[in-house]
Amino acid sequence: MKIHVGPVGAPELEEAVVAAGGELSSLREASALVWYGAGPERFGEFHHSGIEWVQLPAAGIEPWLEAGALGGDAVFTSAAGAYAETVAEHALALVLAGARQLHTDARASSWQRPEGIRTVFGATVGIIGAGGIGRSLMRLLEPFGVRVLAVNRSGRQVPGAQRTIRADDAEGVGELLGSCDHVVIAAPATASTDKLIGAAELERMQSHAWLVNIARGSLVDTDALITALAEGWIAGAALDVTDPEPLPDGHPLFGEPRALISPHSANPQHLLLPALARRVRTNVARCLAGEPLEGVVDLSAGY
C-alpha cells in the first residue's frame, strides 16, 4: 500500500507508516494520504482520484467540512480520540498518585509512610463526562477491575460502565458521588457544567475519596474545594485545570497538603505528534489487514 505524507513531511508519521507495513510514495502514486502540516484550504491541490483513504490530523473536523474539502469516494479518518489517550493517561497518573499518596511522598524530607494509601484494584471510579477521554480512561482502568459509574448528558448507558446517570439528575449524581473512591471530571465546559462540583457535591463524597479534574477549571467551585480539603471532607484533589487558571502565586491550593496541582500538562503540544503517529500506525495496519479503521468520518453526521 503506497502512502504519501504531506504536504509537510514529518519523520514520526513516516516511521509510523513504515512500522505498520505501509510503503511511502510520491503523492501521484499514492492510494492513501496522511495529511499533515496544512489546513483544509490546500487540500484540493493534493487530493486526486487515486486516493482511497485520507488520514486527517485533527480530532475535530469542522474546518474541513466548512471548507467543503471532504467528499468523493475516499474514506476519511480523523484523529478523534487519539489525543484523548494522553489526557486519560494523565488522569490515571493523578488517580494513582492520589491513591498512593505520592504528592505527600514528593514533599517529604524524612522516611515516613503516609496514611491512607489505597489500591485502585476493585475501586469504584466515577467518570463525569464519558466522551473520548472518559472512554480512554476506562480502557486504562480495565486491568484494575474497577467498577465505573458514569455521568453523561443523555444518560445513555456507557459501554463498560456499571451504571450511567444523566448529568441533570442531581439526586442520582449525588448518590454516585457518595459511592465513589475516585471521581474524575472529564466533561466539556458548558453553561450547564459550570461549578458542577460545588459544596453540596463535595459533601456527598466519601472522606477517603479523591477528586481528579482533567477537564476545565470552571467545572469545580474552587472556594468550596478549598474548604472541603481544609476540613477533610475528601482525601484530596488532583487538578490539571483550575479556576482561576493559571493559579496565581500564593493561591491556597499551592499550599494545601491534600492537593496536587499539575499546571494543565495533560496534553502538551509536544505529545500531539506522537499521538497522531500512533493513530497513523494503527490505521495503516488495519487498512492492510482489511480491518475497520479508527476515527472514520461520517460525513452525514458531520464528525
Next chain:
Amino acid sequence: MKIHVGPVGAPELEEAVVAAGGELSSLREASALVWYGAGPERFGEFHHSGIEWVQLPAAGIEPWLEAGALGGDAVFTSAAGAYAETVAEHALALVLAGARQLHTDARASSWQRPEGIRTVFGATVGIIGAGGIGRSLMRLLEPFGVRVLAVNRSGRQVPGAQRTIRADDAEGVGELLGSCDHVVIAAPATASTDKLIGAAELERMQSHAWLVNIARGSLVDTDALITALAEGWIAGAALDVTDPEPLPDGHPLFGEPRALISPHSANPQHLLLPALARRVRTNVARCLAGEPLEGVVDLSAGY
C-alpha cells in the same frame, strides 16, 4: 457451593464468597474452605474428607508443606500472585508520576509546567525480574501498547515481552537499558542481584529515562544513583525501596529534584486482606463456572 471461612472469620473474605455467588456454611457442611487467621499447625483439626478445595492465605506455602498439612484429594490454591498486584500498581503509579513529572508538580509553588513530560503510550519499558510483580505490571501496562523488554534469570521468553534477556548477559542487559524509556526493577534480592544497577548501567540508560525500584534497595548502587541524578545521566528515579533503608533524615536523595521516594509503601499491611479477598472472589467465581482456579498449588513442585 458451600464454603467455610475460618478458623478466624473475616468479613471481607465472607463478602467476597457471597459476591462471587458462593454460600457461606458451617465447616461440617462445607465443600470448600477459605483458611484464614491461623497457620498450618491447626489445619488438621479443620480439614475433612468433604472439603474439595482449600484457599490458603499465603503466597509462599513452604510452612504448609513443611508441616505436611497439604495432601489428600483436595485442590489447594495459594495467594501466589495476589499480593503482587498492589506492588505492580505502585510501580505503575511511579512510572506515570515520572513520565508526567508529578514529583515536580507536587513541590511547585507556582504555575509552571515542568519540562520533559512524556507519554507511556508506545514507550519501551524494561522489567528487570519478570516474576509475579513483573507480570502483573505487564497486565497493567497492556492498554498503553508499550514494548516490554524483560530480564530474568533463565532467559526463557516471558510471555508478552518483546524480548527476554538473561540476567547474567551483561552486554544484553546493557543494550536493553540503553533502549528503555522506563526501567522497573522487580527482581528478588540475592547475592547475584546486589548492586545490579551501578554506574555502568546508569550510564547506559537514556537521559530521558526513569528508574523505578519496587524490589529491594540492595539492587541499586545508591552512590552511583546519586551521581547519575545530580549529573542528569537519567531523568529521574522513583524508589519505593532504598539502601540504606529507611533513608536517614538529610540523605541526599530526599533533596534531589529528580528523585521521588515512597517509603516502602507499595504493599502496606492493610492492603493484604483486600488482595486476598479479590483472590477468593475470583476463585469462587471460577469454581462455580468450572474454570481453572488461580494459584493452584503443585504439590510435587512445592509451590
